[in-house]
Amino acid sequence: MPQAQWSAKRERQYEHIKSSLKQRGKSTDTAEEIAARTVNKERAQHGESKTANPKTLHDTPAPVRGGKRSHQGAQGRTxxxxxxxxRRKGIAGRSKMNKAELERAVGR
Structure with missing residues (x-):
């Protein structure tokens, strides 16, 4: 259990996500990291954490989203x-770009 303040429900959620990722071929370290991030984001969205990123709070929860942002298909990333x-790559003029322009600029 990575976090002492996790409830039993969050611990079960963490273990379930971790085992699912390992079954899909992810390494143990990667599976643990993804599971912990997912559980922490869920906690933040449900008001169970002291601080949270505003983008996390306004984002659609993963169970509702249902894989709509799996980086595949026509829509891809938001x-x-x-x-x-x-921003991380330091691309100039990004604030005025639409989604299609940003996709071209980041090269994906």
Whole structure:
């Protein structure tokens, strides 16, 4: 259990996500990291954490979203995700770009 403040429900959720990822071929370290991030985001969205990123609070929860942002298919990543990648890469003029322009700029 990575976090002492997790409830029994969150611990079960963590173990379930971790085992599912390992079955899909992810390494133990990667599975643990993804599971912990997922559980912490769920906790933040449900008001169980002291602090949370505003984007996390306004984002659609994963169970509701149902894989709509799996980085595959026509929609792919959101504009906000593309914008953050453009910011990390230092792409100029990103604030005025739409989603299609950001996709071209970040090269994916």
């Amino acid at each position: 504009r906000e995700q593309l914008y953050e990648e453009a």
